[in-house]
Amino acid sequence: MRKWIRSTAAVLMSLGLAGMASAGSITVYTALEEEEIADYIAAANKAMPDLEINVLRLSTGKLGARLLAEAGNPQADVIWGWAVTAMMDPRILEMLEPYQAKGSEVLPAAFRDPEGRWFAPTGYMGAFCVNTDRLRQKNLPMPKSWKDLEDPAFKGEILMPDPNSSGTGYLHVVALLQTLGEEEGWAQLKRIDPNIAQYTSSGSKPCKAARAGEYTVGISLAFTALKSIEAGYPLAMVFPEGGVGYELEASGLMKSSDNKKDAKRFLDWTMSPEAVALYGKFKALVTVPGVKPSEAAVKAGLPADVSTVLAKIDFAESARRQTEIKKKWKELFGR
Amino acid sequence: MSRAVAGAPFRRLAVDGDRLLAAVCLGVPTLGLMVFFLYPMVIVFLRSITEADGGYGLANYAEVLGTRGFWRATRHSMEMGAATTAISVFLGFIIAHGLHRCAFRGKSLIRAAIVLPLLAPSLVQGLGLIFLLGRNGLVNRFMGTDLDIYGFWGLLIANTLYALPQAVMIIGAALVLSDARTYEAAEVLGASPWRQFRDITLPAARFGILNAAFVTFIITITDFGNAAVIGGDYSVLATEIYSQVIGQMNFNLGAVVGIMLLLPTVVAYYIERQASKRQEGQGGGAAVPFVPAPAPARDLPMGALSFLIAAAIALVIGIVVYASFVKLWPYRFELTFKHYAITLAGGYSSLWTTIYISLIAATGGTALVFLLGLGLRRAPAALARPIQMLAVMPAAVPGMVLGLAYILTFNSTATPLYLLYGTAALIAAVNFYHYHTQAFLTVMTGFRQLPAALEEAAGSLGAGLGRIAAGVIAPYLAPMLVSAFFFLFMRSMVTLSAVVFLTTPKLTVASVTIMRLDDAGLTSQAAAFSTCVMLVVAAALLGMKLLMRRFGRAGRATGTG
Numbered sequence: 001m002r003k004w005i006r007s008t009a010a011v012l013m014s015l016g017l018a019g020m021a022s023a024g025s026i027t028v029y030t031a032l033e034e035e036e037i038a039d040y041i042a043a044a045n046k047a048m049p050d051l052e053i054n055v056l057r058l059s060t061g062k063l064g065a066r067l068l069a070e071a072g073n074p075q076a077d078v079i080w081g082w083a084v085t086a087m088m089d090p091r092i093l094e095m096l097e098p099y100q101a102k103g104s105e106v107l108p109a110a111f112r113d114p115e116g117r118w119f120a121p122t123g124y125m126g127a128f129c130v131n132t133d134r135l136r137q138k139n140l141p142m143p144k145s146w147k148d149l150e151d152p153a154f155k156g157e158i159l160m161p162d163p164n165s166s167g168t169g170y171l172h173v174v175a176l177l178q179t180l181g182e183e184e185g186w187a188q189l190k191r192i193d194p195n196i197a198q199y200t201s202s203g204s205k206p207c208k209a210a211r212a213g214e215y216t217v218g219i220s221l222a223f224t225a226l227k228s229i230e231a232g233y234p235l236a237m238v239f240p241e242g243g244v245g246y247e248l249e250a251s252g253l254m255k256s257s258d259n260k261k262d263a264k265r266f267l268d269w270t271m272s273p274e275a276v277a278l279y280g281k282f283k284a285l286v287t288v289p290g291v292k293p294s295e296a297a298v299k300a301g302l303p304a305d306v307s308t309v310l311a312k313i314d315f316a317e318s319a320r321r322q323t324e325i326k327k328k329w330k331e332l333f334g335r
Numbered sequence: 336m337s338r339a340v341a342g343a344p345f346r347r348l349a350v351d352g353d354r355l356l357a358a359v360c361l362g363v364p365t366l367g368l369m370v371f372f373l374y375p376m377v378i379v380f381l382r383s384i385t386e387a388d389g390g391y392g393l394a395n396y397a398e399v400l401g402t403r404g405f406w407r408a409t410r411h412s413m414e415m416g417a418a419t420t421a422i423s424v425f426l427g428f429i430i431a432h433g434l435h436r437c438a439f440r441g442k443s444l445i446r447a448a449i450v451l452p453l454l455a456p457s458l459v460q461g462l463g464l465i466f467l468l469g470r471n472g473l474v475n476r477f478m479g480t481d482l483d484i485y486g487f488w489g490l491l492i493a494n495t496l497y498a499l500p501q502a503v504m505i506i507g508a509a510l511v512l513s514d515a516r517t518y519e520a521a522e523v524l525g526a527s528p529w530r531q532f533r534d535i536t537l538p539a540a541r542f543g544i545l546n547a548a549f550v551t552f553i554i555t556i557t558d559f560g561n562a563a564v565i566g567g568d569y570s571v572l573a574t575e576i577y578s579q580v581i582g583q584m585n586f587n588l589g590a591v592v593g594i595m596l597l598l599p600t601v602v603a604y605y606i607e608r609q610a611s612k613r614q615e616g617q618g619g620g621a622a623v624p625f626v627p628a629p630a631p632a633r634d635l636p637m638g639a640l641s642f643l644i645a646a647a648i649a650l651v652i653g654i655v656v657y658a659s660f661v662k663l664w665p666y667r668f669e670l671t672f673k674h675y676a677i678t679l680a681g682g683y684s685s686l687w688t689t690i691y692i693s694l695i696a697a698t699g700g701t702a703l704v705f706l707l708g709l710g711l712r713r714a715p716a717a718l719a720r721p722i723q724m725l726a727v728m729p730a731a732v733p734g735m736v737l738g739l740a741y742i743l744t745f746n747s748t749a750t751p752l753y754l755l756y757g758t759a760a761l762i763a764a765v766n767f768y769h770y771h772t773q774a775f776l777t778v779m780t781g782f783r784q785l786p787a788a789l790e791e792a793a794g795s796l797g798a799g800l801g802r803i804a805a806g807v808i809a810p811y812l813a814p815m816l817v818s819a820f821f822f823l824f825m826r827s828m829v830t831l832s833a834v835v836f837l838t839t840p841k842l843t844v845a846s847v848t849i850m851r852l853d854d855a856g857l858t859s860q861a862a863a864f865s866t867c868v869m870l871v872v873a874a875a876l877l878g879m880k881l882l883m884r885r886f887g888r889a890g891r892a893t894g895t896g
Contacts, residue, residue, distance in 0.1 A: 027840060034855040038680050054840035059854055061581035065735075066836055068584055069742035073753075075839075089584060133666075134471075165574070165582030198485060198567045201577055208858065213471035213665060227856040232663050326583060334404050335568035 025052030026262045029067065031060045032081035032249065033223060036282040043278060044269050051262055060086060060167045067092065077257035078266055079118075083167050084248040087118050088319035097255040099264060103271030110315075111248060111287040120248035121271060123285035125310070126172050127222040128238040129207035134216045143217060145241040146176065146188055154195045157216040159206035161199065164326050164334075167247065168203025168221055173329060174318045175245025175311040186332070193333055211235050222284050222302070229300045237301045243311030246285055285310075353800040360800075361710025361722070364703040368725050370752070371768045375740035376732065382743070383590035399591045405575060412556045412572040413599070415487070419494040419555040424548050426495070427502025428540070430641045434503075435510040436536060438629040439638035448645035451652045453500045454825040454872040456849050456865045461564035462858070463651035464493055466658060471665060473654070485567030493561035496648060498554060501773055502547040504822060508780040508815045509543025510536070515625040528633060541610075542783050546776045549607045550730060553600050553772070557733040559832060572596055573733050586739060593736040600731035604724065652869070659862035674863040679852055681843065683864075686871060689845040692763045693827035700767035701820040704775045705812070708782045709804055730772035734832025741765055742836055757839045765837060766827040774819040781815035817883065821876060828872050 030037060034057060041053055056076070058066060060083045067076070068091060079087070079096070086092065098116035112119040128143060135142060138157065143149050149158060161169030177185035197215055200206055206218030207225055211233040225237035251270055257263045269275055271288075279286045281294050284302055293302050303309055386394045399405050430449060434442055452460060468474055468484045475482055484492070513536075521531045559573040566574070572592055580589035658664040662671050677683060707726060711719045729737075745756045755761040767774075785808060793803045809816065831846035838847050845868050852861035 034679055034851055041680075056838075056840045057851065058835070061584075062835060064584040065580050065586065065739060066742065068586060069739045069836070070746050072743070073746050073748055075746070075757075086584065091584075162578065162582070165578040167582075201563045201574060201582070204854070204856065208856070212465070212469070214465065214469050224856050231856075232667070234666065323583070330402075330404060334407075335570060 024050060024259075024262070025054060026077040026257070026259055026266055027054045027056065027075060028078045028080045028266065029056050029058070029063055029076040029082070030080040031058060031063050031083065033282070036278075039278055039282070040270075040275065043274055044266065047269055047272070047274065048265060051265065053266065055080075061165070064089075064092075067095070071095065074254055074256040076254050077259055077263040078251065078253060080251045080266075080270065081122065081249040082251075084118065084120055084250040084315055085167065085170065085319045085322065087250040087252065088316065093117055095255055096252040097257075097260075099253040099267065101251075101264070101267040101271050103268065103273075103276075106271075106289060107287055108289070113250075113252075118250040118252040119271075120250040121276065121286065121288050122279050122283045123246050123248040123287060125222040125239070125246040125284050125306070126168060126175065126244050127207075127220065127225045128240060129210040129218040129220050129225045129228065130236045130238055131210045131213055131216050131234060132236050133234040134210075134213050138216060140216060142236070143238060143240075146192065149192045149195060149217065152195070154217065156195070156197045158192070158196050158219065159198050159200055159209055159215050159217070160196050160219040161203045161206060162201055163329050165201040166203040169199070170318075170322070170326065171245040171247050172219055173245075173325065175243060175313065177325070178313055178318070179243040179311045186328075189329075190332065199333065199335065207235075226284070226297060226300050226302075239301075239303075239309040244309055246310055246313065248287070248315060356800045357710055357713040359710075360706045360804075361714050361718075364707035364710065365722055365725075367703055368722075368768075368771070371764050372729055372771070373725060375737065375744040376728075378743045379590045379732075379736060379740045380594055382587050383594045385587055395587050395591045399588055399595075404570065405592070408570045408572050408575045409595075411569055415490060415494065415569075415571060416552045416556045416599075418491055419498055420548050420551040422491070422495050423498040423502045423551045424506070424544060426644055427499055427506050427547055427551075428544060429637060430499075430644060431503045431506040431510050431540075431543075432536070433637040433641040435507060435513075436625070436627050437634045437637045438627040439634045441638075441642070445641050445645045448649045449500050449503055450821075450825065450876075451500075451648050451869075452496045453822065454829060454869055454876075455652050455655075456829040456846055456868060457497075457560040457564075457831060458849055458853055458861055459652060459655045459865045459869075460493060460496055461561065462658070462862060463653075463655045464489065464496075464565055466654045466664065467651060468492075476665075485565060486569045489565040489567070490561055490569055490571075493565050494555045494558065496651065497558065497561065498551040499644070499648075501554065501822075502551055504818050505547040505550060505773070505777050505780055506540060506543045508777050508818065509540040509784070511814050512781065512784050512811075513539060513625045515623040518625060528630060539784075543780045545607045545610050546780055549603050549727070550773055550776060552603055553730045556599065557596060557731060559733060559735065576733055576735060580735060580739065589736065593733060596733065597728065597731050600728060601724075604727055655862050656866045656869070659859060659866045661859075664859065674857075674859040675867075677848075677852070677860055677864060678857070679848065679855070679860075681848065683867065685843045685848045686845050686868060688759065688842065689828055689868075690871065690875065692759050692766065692844065693824050695760070695763040696766040696827040697820045697824035699763065700771070700774055700823045701778075701816055703767075704771070704778045704819060705809070705816060707775065708778050708812075709800075709808065711779075712782060713800075726775045727772045729768050729770070732769075734769055734830065734834075735836075737765060737769055738833035738836035741833070757837075757842065759842060762834055762837055762842070762844065763827070765833045766830060767823060769830060769833050770823055770826045774823055777819045777822070778812065778815050781812040785811055821879075824875070824879075825872055828868060 037055060037057060041055060044053060063082060064086050071091070074095060096117040100116050101119060104112060104119040107119055107121060130142060140153055141148065160172070163169035163173045173189065176188055180188055204221055204224045207220035207228060209215050210218035211228040222237060225235060228235045229237065251267060253260065253263050253267060276288050276291060279288065280291045284293055284297055285306055292304065293306060298304060383395055384391045384393065386392045430445065434445065464484065466472055468482060468489070470483060474480060517535055518531060521535060526534070557573055559577055562569070562571050562574050563577070576589045576592045579585045579592065659674055660670050660672070662669045711723060741761065745752050745761060747753060789807055789811065790803055793807045798806065829846050831850055834844055835847055835850065838844060849861050849864050852864060
């Protein structure tokens with residue numbers, strides 16, 4: 001039945017009606033950033049000229065919704081660079097086939113699934129985006145830690161993503177709970193709550209609002225901060241003392257893929273020395289041993305060894321306790 | 336209700352052909368509604384009652400209804416819906432009345448400004464408001480004020496901007512057709528202008544006003560984009576759905592809220608029906624088009640208000656267009672074209688695909704709602720009522736829910752509908768059905784005023800339904816059909832919430848490109864791309880308008896009167 005449908009679909013496609021994968025091609029779903037995707041794909045095309053790689057990029061949350069909605073008949077061959085906290089959802093793990101990509105064995109055990117369903121050579125970090133113009137105007141001290149944000153002078157000047165709708169929001173909450181301990185973590189969130197102007201639904205919005213001068217501090221992502229600084233916004237990127245939250249970008253093979261050979265080739269490529277070298281250019285966080293962050297990143301305030309600012313995160317626990325933590329957050333801070 | 340013409344025996348054949356045609360008129364659009372709206376929504380409903388263990392039950396409803404957040408969001412949504420509706424319908428009536436019943440110059444400027452929120456990608460409206468009224472916006476900076484729009488007031492402004500053009504469209508449909516002779520008679524009888532307004536204009540517009548109120552309320556409670564950008568902490572039902580579906584990957588709980596959103600819609604529609612029951616067959620005979628005579632006491636304030644509203648809208652959109660030429664808003668105001676060099680893979684290509692998809696959605700959609708209106712006129716009430724209900728429901732479904740429902744429906748190999756998955760046709764379909772309510776109500780407002788005498792006269796002259804529809808009804812309804820067509824075209828060009836789940840690596844649309852640019856932090860490029868979209872849509876509208884004017888003239892020459 002499915003074969004019949006596929007062939008009819010191919011006919012439709014040749015009529016210009018459909019856009020589906022044909023032989024020698026794979027479909028990749030990813031939440032990586034557009035700019036890096038373009039570079040990676042260009043390199044991958046060079047390394048594997050016979051392979052057509054179709055990429056669909058969506059933000060982490062939308063990708064999850066789409067993957068689950070498509071679960072009955074998955075369209076992707078590969079999930080590439082997607083938040084590991086989302087990847088560890090049992091419904092997603094069920095869709096993945098264990099595959100040990102060539103080269104992934106160099107990754108420390110914390111960065112791959114013991115059953116081989118995913119591996120994560122890169123990640124992204126949280127950060128405070130501080131508008132230096134507005135900071136000066138309002139005569140506020142540069143915040144260096146979560147504790148600094150308790151200062152009543154910051155009242156109404158801070159934005160934070162709502163962990164219930166944003167993975168970035170959850171990443172920050174988890175970092176606090178895991179570094180400070182459960183009780184003190186919640187207490188810390190409670191102390192800054194009066195200063196938070198809005199809990200936003202998007203993870204990058206706090207940084208975008210801060211760079212536009214709407215607010216002073218946006219609790220957000222290092223990536224957005226770096227991009228904004230590069231574009232010339234009066235922004236400083238701050239990693240809060242005591243450990244900043246981060247997320248791993250995991251990749252895996254879909255069980256349902258009907259082109260596993262090529263899907264595996266692509267996954268192997270993502271661990272090739274060539275790909276890993278590119279990670280150094282774009283990523284603040286590379287888990288492949290021995291890769292240093294890019295020059296631009298260092299200039300924007302990234303330490304040469306990021307592990308010195310990262311919180312110690314237990315991702316398995318963070319994924320397992322999601323529902324409970326998000327619920328508690330909503331009870332305490334939902335507006 | 337049936338208006339079938341009682342004819343002589345030798346016309347029996349034609350009459351039967353009429354019946355068949357009427358059945359097709361009703362059947363085809365209804366089938367479309369069932370496949371592309373009802374069936375996906377049944378799947379959403381099933382999801383809403385699917386429990387964690389896979390069985391069916393009401394646990395999801397219990398869970399959602401048991402949270403404080405849900406009730407808070409419900410209260411907020413109702414308040415916001417009521418406030419937006421009151422303001423939009425009031426202002427919408429002023430503008431529609433100004434456009435159709437007053438005499439002042441520059442109406443085309445108002446018409447142009449008023450459609451801007453419909454042809455602007457949602458990002459533009461949000462950005463425009465923040466650039467103007469944000470904490471670091473122009474108003475605060477130059478007036479030294481300390482306005483904070485995030486929250487209720489900002490959301491109210493944003494929702495009103497979005498709802499107003501739709502209110503004007505639907506109220507306009509009720510005001511554009513009016514019989515000058517009624518007013519002449521009133522004049523002769525010595526009725527004051529206020530009396531004429533109260534006793535002729537308002538009653539005639541009632542159906543339009545009620546429909547506009549219904550639409551405004553529904554689209555306000557289902558809109559997510561504005562709430563996310565400018566609503567601040569003011570949680571509404573649409574943000575609750577987002578947090579469940581996108582934030583927590585829990586479609587089933589989101590589906591519960593999606594289904595709950597249908598309830599106020601049913602109630603609102605019921606109220607609207609009850610209230611408009613008393614208006615039937617307003618139109619009388621072949622109308623002599625009403626041409627408003629200048630009346631300064633009425634025209635000056637009406638005109639001034641209309642211009643003021645139009646200027647405010649133009650400002651919100653215009654500032655984003657301006658910002659797209661600025662080096663780094665709001666820090667470096669040197670002018671530049673650099674944001675127009677789109678760095679995203681694919682560049683401007685999605686723009687052309689979107690035009691093609693939008694034309695399909697608008698053409699097919701307008702034809703379908705016209706047929707539906709025609710079919711409903713001849714259908715028995717027992718059949719017409721549920722179909723009408725179904726036809727006005729789509730607006731009550733948030734785009735996100737509809738988009739995911741389409742995946743669940745059309746990505747299943749269990750039915751041949753799977754052939755549509757990943758095609759431009761399916762995107763055109765989701766665009767049309769997402770905006771079905773507005774197009775349908777605009778055309779229905781026209782049908783409401785169609786003088787029965789006109790049809791009967793044509794019928795007694797021996798014209799079959801086909802000829803009546805093409806030769807009498809369609810020309811009479813032309814203004815509403817044109818509005819519905821343009822409305823569907825504009826929305827298809829820019830809508831994002833449902834489409835984002837249906838694009839594929841090879842088939843993407845303009846609004847998704849804008850979202851990707853914004854996701855990548857390239858807000859200025861997103862504004863530049865949006866400006867191009869608006870330009871293309873405006874050019875397309877203008878072109879189509881010229882084309883129609885030419886055809887319209889030809890049509891009138893061949894003599895429909």
